[in-house]
Amino acid sequence: MDTVKIGLCGLGTVGTGVVKVLQGHQERIQHMLGCKIEIEKVLAHDISKARDVEIDPNWLTTDPSDLVDHDEIEVIVEVMGGIDETYKILERALKNKKHVVTANKDLMALHGQKLIQIAKENQCDIQYDASIAGGIPIVRTLVDGLASDHIEKVMGIVNGTTNFIMTKMTKEGLDFDVVLKEAQKLGFAEADPSADVDGLDAARKMVLLANLAFKMELNLDDVKVKGIRQVTQEDINFADNLGYTIKLIGIASMDDHKAEVTVEPTLLPKDHPLALVNDEFNAVFVHGEAVGETMFYGPGAGSLPTATAVVSDLMEVIRHLRLGISGKSYVEPQFKRQLKADHEKFSRHFIRLDVEDQAGAFQEITNVFSENSVSFAKILQLPAKEKGRAEIVMVTHHISQEQLLKSMQALEKLTVVKRLISHYRVDGEE
């Protein structure tokens, strides 16, 4: 029986997980691939350290070239993390015609396009499913399972940290700052949380997903991003009263070959499948023309789910190798990068205004909206805490971004409107 030799970069929790999975499921894997997988070399910082997994001492090295220049190694599995050094290792591996599996989302977000390009030039595969949503086989599903469908919309909770924070804020009535501190204590948020809470991490993943789903070549700059720092308990309560839950949602949609990708706090009906995805869990909701609605739910990260996903990616690489289609199964951009204009972006909106509580104020405001043909599904006026003030909370029907912006500009000019307190997208309903 044939054997495929691999080099493993990194022997932390994910790396030892990969070794365990490969050792524990050898027979099964052989059945499924028609060949054996053998670890040939392992790159580790400290080769003398004890590990809770059986490691052949001959595997261990501290020199990357023992892996990437090794004649017999066909696949490099990278689970060491890091950016610059790691990029160099993978670049060299690809140039040496070695296929790559990586779980490194920071690296893929920063240098993914470059690495994919180098892989293509060298007829190599680069698989990074494990870097997007840990235990959710979403890349595979978009490339494979839904290959023969036309995907219209991908909507997801793709960042565990922000979902943990939003869940705590919603369930326990705590403010953002308090929950963020707790998340940092528990290790769910970084000391510098901005990549997560400002939506950048989610935006990076949504670009990858949108490009796979729509066969387009979008960039991070094409994503409209808004984080969760400004979400208040009052917003959450108003949303709740109107039947909605607020989540940080990435949405990629395509109509008429024009795309829109956004990441922002979004109101979802409480019975929408994504509304119940809580804590650090991730989920991706796909709307295909043929298949209709499907959703994939799972842990967003974690060393064991990631190790499982890495092995799954590795098996896919070896399958391609044996099929003779390595470097060929990229979803090639088929459509020109084309974005929706503001008058083509449709959605519903939740708007909260601070207004003067005087006769005719409500009338003035609704006039502005009706001049822009904006109609409402729900509208509430309530007394504000401050005397002589009121709050107006509205949920619009589907309107264009253009209608929204024009209405907002006109509202600013009204003296009865003191302030736009908050504004969110509303999605997940007809």
Added chain:
Amino acid sequence: MDTVKIGLCGLGTVGTGVVKVLQGHQERIQHMLGCKIEIEKVLAHDISKARDVEIDPNWLTTDPSDLVDHDEIEVIVEVMGGIDETYKILERALKNKKHVVTANKDLMALHGQKLIQIAKENQCDIQYDASIAGGIPIVRTLVDGLASDHIEKVMGIVNGTTNFIMTKMTKEGLDFDVVLKEAQKLGFAEADPSADVDGLDAARKMVLLANLAFKMELNLDDVKVKGIRQVTQEDINFADNLGYTIKLIGIASMDDHKAEVTVEPTLLPKDHPLALVNDEFNAVFVHGEAVGETMFYGPGAGSLPTATAVVSDLMEVIRHLRLGISGKSYVEPQFKRQLKADHEKFSRHFIRLDVEDQAGAFQEITNVFSENSVSFAKILQLPAKEKGRAEIVMVTHHISQEQLLKSMQALEKLTVVKRLISHYRVDGEE
């Protein structure tokens, strides 16, 4: 470039869907397989009928042997339905070393084991993902994506008809009989609904899923099945008040290499991911040792989702063909068929009793439970409609089936207990 020729049995809505998908995604499919797929022959009842898809007249035949005895056809795709005739066609195809893709769940439920055996003997693949849960790639995920994980529990809503009925009963407060009639009118339930509402269809699917997940060889007789006919509005309301939703749930669990498979109306916490799967949708929740909780949600059936799943299965068969692993990727039973005994089956239970409303009745009943070491998470006593009667509603902590049965037998002997009104499993919480 190589070409794989296929024979398509059936040209109804799913069949024409398959033709459309193959024609519409030729280039993409070639990229992914390294070969072309060509339709060589199509078996149809009426070859003169007009179809809304481009059909080469040379494809059409009414004679199955034009497909199954054709020298160049390598894969038979069966989407015609039917049992006996269809079985004969597929049996002959497999004996002629042709691989099979089928979306026929009735056939697979009745003759699946036999067909799989014949396929193995002839080193052929038989793929039936499309027959289990239409648009959900769950077989693929269990075989492939989670191949390297140890699966502990599979829990699913795998029957669209009963989920449609339970959703209507819950949301609209209607009785079973009324909703069943509506479902029949809408085409969501058959004229003879028993295979669905009595849980048999779900049980068939749970056996297939359990065997894949646990690598065991269980039979339909190993499944404890209870349908939804006896679920009342009162049950639904009590469940609701206690924070639960009632769904027809299939559960397959394994501890210590012993399995338990059940299909029964089950109370789930309202915020459990499965509790929000409504209408005719299906979902399968998988608990793996490494990956933790993942869920796959999608349409249970429908002609377009099924056609998409069929093409996905076909691509898998061709991938195996080209890898030289046809007939080898079956999940071979690795464990002896071993079932949990009653004292090893643990779960929580919801119990509703009709009792005499007299001093000491409550005491007598709780004594019976405490003699069997059964303790309660929730317990309510309410006046019943009938004078002199009361209802007691309880939710137990985790207890064994043995404890439950002993308690029930002891309760029957009490004169204060008039009747066990209803009893359901409670799952999805710690």
